[in-house]
Structure formats: C-alpha cells, structure tokens
Amino acid sequence: MLLPRTPEEWQPLRMAQFLNGHLENVGKVVKKKLKKALAFKDLEREDSFVWPPREGGEGETVVTPFSYHYQPSVADFFIMAAMLPILPLRMLLAGIAILVAWLAAKAALYNMPPQVANAAPFTGWRHGCRVIILACARLLFFACAIQRIEYVGETKFQESAVAPVLICAPHVSYLDAFISGVMSIMPVMKAQAAKAPFFGPFLTALQPIYVDREIRESRTNTKDTLIKRCSDEKGVWPPVLIFPEGTTSNGQCLFKFKLGAFYPGQPIQMTSIEYRSCMSTWNPLIMAWDPAVPVWVSILYLFLQPHITARIHIQPVYHPSPEEREDPQLFAHNVQKQMSEYLDIPATDFTYENVREFLRARRAAKRKST
Structure with a gap:
C-alpha cells in the first residue's frame, strides 16, 4: 500500500476515492462529510506532510492514518x-x-x-x-x-x-x-x-x-x-x-x-x-x-x-x-x-474528531454503494 507523501495526495476527494472507489456515485451529503473529516486546518506547514519516500507498484491503495490494511x-x-x-x-x-x-x-x-x-x-x-x-x-x-x-x-x-x-x-x-x-x-x-x-x-x-x-x-x-x-x-x-x-x-x-x-x-x-x-x-x-x-x-x-x-x-x-x-x-x-x-x-493536525467523522463518512459511503 502506498502512503500519501505530499499535501496534494491528502486532498479530501482523493481520500473519498479511496473510500468508495467511484466518487461520482457518492451523494452530496457523503461528500460534505468526507471533506469535513479529511481536510487539514494548516496546509501551509508543508514540511509536516512530507512522507519518507516509499516505492509503490501499480494498483496499490492510498490509505489514511486511520487505516491498517496489511x-x-x-x-x-x-x-x-x-x-x-x-x-x-x-x-x-x-x-x-x-x-x-x-x-x-x-x-x-x-x-x-x-x-x-x-x-x-x-x-x-x-x-x-x-x-x-x-x-x-x-x-x-x-x-x-x-x-x-x-x-x-x-x-x-x-x-x-x-x-x-x-x-x-x-x-x-x-x-x-x-x-x-x-x-x-x-x-x-x-x-x-x-x-x-x-x-x-x-x-x-x-x-x-x-x-x-x-x-x-x-x-x-x-x-x-x-x-x-x-x-x-x-x-x-x-x-x-x-x-x-x-x-x-x-x-x-x-x-x-x-x-x-x-x-x-x-x-x-x-x-x-x-x-x-x-x-x-x-x-x-x-x-x-x-x-x-x-x-x-x-x-x-x-x-x-x-x-x-x-x-x-x-x-x-x-x-x-x-x-x-x-x-x-x-x-x-x-x-x-x-x-x-x-x-x-x-x-499532522488529525484529531479524534476527524476519526469519528472518517468512520461516519466511511459507513455512509458503504451504504450508498450498496
């Protein structure tokens, strides 16, 4: 799995794409929750979001700090x-x-x-x-x-x-x-x-x-x-x-x-x-x-x-x-x-509140996809 290495890779819609696979099928309410859960408050601190280089093959999944998919x-x-x-x-x-x-x-x-x-x-x-x-x-x-x-x-x-x-x-x-x-x-x-x-x-x-x-x-x-x-x-x-x-x-x-x-x-x-x-x-x-x-x-x-x-x-x-x-x-x-x-x-500026929003958005995305 490939971890995000730059602020661009942390953008909310990219994360939403990870959660649902097909963002166009996610409703407006889900999109709003995802943006709230995964947006950073302090993006000008770019040095805080530079990840160590990691090699990733094609098809690897971008994950959040809340995920452990090994x-x-x-x-x-x-x-x-x-x-x-x-x-x-x-x-x-x-x-x-x-x-x-x-x-x-x-x-x-x-x-x-x-x-x-x-x-x-x-x-x-x-x-x-x-x-x-x-x-x-x-x-x-x-x-x-x-x-x-x-x-x-x-x-x-x-x-x-x-x-x-x-x-x-x-x-x-x-x-x-x-x-x-x-x-x-x-x-x-x-x-x-x-x-x-x-x-x-x-x-x-x-x-x-x-x-x-x-x-x-x-x-x-x-x-x-x-x-x-x-x-x-x-x-x-x-x-x-x-x-x-x-x-x-x-x-x-x-x-x-x-x-x-x-x-x-x-x-x-x-x-x-x-x-x-x-x-x-x-x-x-x-x-x-x-x-x-x-x-x-x-x-x-x-x-x-x-x-x-x-x-x-x-x-x-x-x-x-x-x-x-x-x-x-x-x-x-x-x-x-x-x-x-x-x-x-x-x-990072992630908090427990972001975790709760992440889980709610994830559940909503699953319900929408089914």
Whole structure:
C-alpha cells in the first residue's frame, strides 16, 4: 500500500476515492462529510506532510492514518499454524494474570469509597496489591508473545519529581497502556474503561485519572486533577501516563496532541513504543480505526506470534520555556514537532474528531454503494 507523501495526495476527494472507489456515485451529503473529516486546518506547514519516500507498484491503495490494511501472508499463516499447540498455554497464562490482577485489585479497593480511591497514593498493603497488579501486567505481556523489552535512548525514566508527566506517541495498540507493567505510573484513560469486565477493577486500582471526552465537565475535572498531581503534589504521585493523541492510529504519523498533558507546564518525559515481530510487513499489534481484521481476530493472531520485541524509546525530558508554560498550545506543538523529528514521521493536525467523522463518512459511503 502506498502512503500519501505530499499535501496534494491528502486532498479530501482523493481520500473519498479511496473510500468508495467511484466518487461520482457518492451523494452530496457523503461528500460534505468526507471533506469535513479529511481536510487539514494548516496546509501551509508543508514540511509536516512530507512522507519518507516509499516505492509503490501499480494498483496499490492510498490509505489514511486511520487505516491498517496489511494482512498475514501465506508464510505468516504457516508460522501461526505451527504455534497452535502453544495457544492454550498462552491463553491460560493470560487468564491467570488477569484473574490474579482482578483479585489484587479487589483487595486494594476493599472498603474504599470511589471518591477516596484517588485522594492519595496507596500505601502499605494496598500499595503491595498495586505492585502485584503491575507484575500481572508484565505477565500478560509475556503471554501475548512479548517476551523481550528493550530500551532505546535514555538509560531510564526520570522520577516524577523531575518529570511528573510521561507521554507516549504514536498510540498504535491496545497493549500500549501495559507500559505500566515495566514502571510505576498513573495513567489517564477514558471513563468507560472503569466498567470493563475484569479489567475495570485493576485499572481503577492503578489510581488513574478517568476522563469522559464527551462531557465538558469531565474534561475540566480531569484538567484540574492533572494540574494538582503534577504541580501542587509533584513528586508525591508516580508519573502520569498520557497518550496525547487521544486515539489510536496506524503509527505512520503523529496526530495533533491534546493539551491535557501540557496544562501543568511541567517537564515532560517523552517515550514511544515500537513492536517488532518476526512476521512479514504485517503486525497484529497495530489497531487502527479501519483495520484489515476485527479486533478479536487480531487478538487471536497476537497469541499465535512466536516472539515480539517491545522497544521502548526513552527520549530526553523536554523542559518547557517560560513562553511554553504560559501557552499549552505552543508547548504541545513544539513537543509534537520534536517527537516527529526523533521518530522520522510527519506531525499532522488529525484529531479524534476527524476519526469519528472518517468512520461516519466511511459507513455512509458503504451504504450508498450498496
């Protein structure tokens, strides 16, 4: 597949052509949605949209950052077939990790009202339960074929007294959050995760900052809590883990960073996670909004991998200037730019809102074509 390399290749009608194949059959309403979903706000930043050269044969498809259309090759299927005898053992190991983490979470939250759970870091036996949960997260990593973790760049993560905010981008997989299994952090995550079966209790026991991005009041409360933990209580809490893009992509670019991580105006530890598989160009860990296979199939493929290496790129701590402390938008833009240069991928203005519009336009185009 050929990724867009110039601003011209990102034009909305070109994207619409990808979605439907025959743009002339798409109604005016669909065209309007497509234009709204795929238009850039800042096209004068041409350097942000220059993609690394990629060779593409005739008939290859132009894809968006929301798409991941690679599928297993014949050789990949043979490799996964050879791993079938190990599949029950890996699933059992994952089940044990989830069960033990759930029990430890129930113990940590015993007789503790929800409004008190995030009042202060756990201590004593409750902290011990949290350590068990983090160990189970690492065990789940292992069950999902990620047996090796490598560190690239800096030798270690900085303490929260130095960098109270840890950001991770690009956000490509549902397993990115399990970086908590290799260090003590407090994640920021969507409020719906607290209600997830089995996973909800032990996510809550990690004392995260929950946010419902559909409710303005929730976003405001999250901002206030984040500023309190990273400024007034700096060094008291472990670092706060934030995925500044606010959604997942195929990892070929950086979405526009949300401002939450930058409101406190504190130094930021930048990191990225890269998953290396022994498979072909296909990687089951990449979960874009327009994937080649359903999520449950991707999870099954994940358990059938012989070996995956997670490379955690620990980039230098970014210390904001006085101007950046006063302007979170400038702070976010500069951090995004520095991360894009380090990763050698474009920095774009795509947001979660664009993803929603993209999905609505895609569904409308499918209905129109049928």
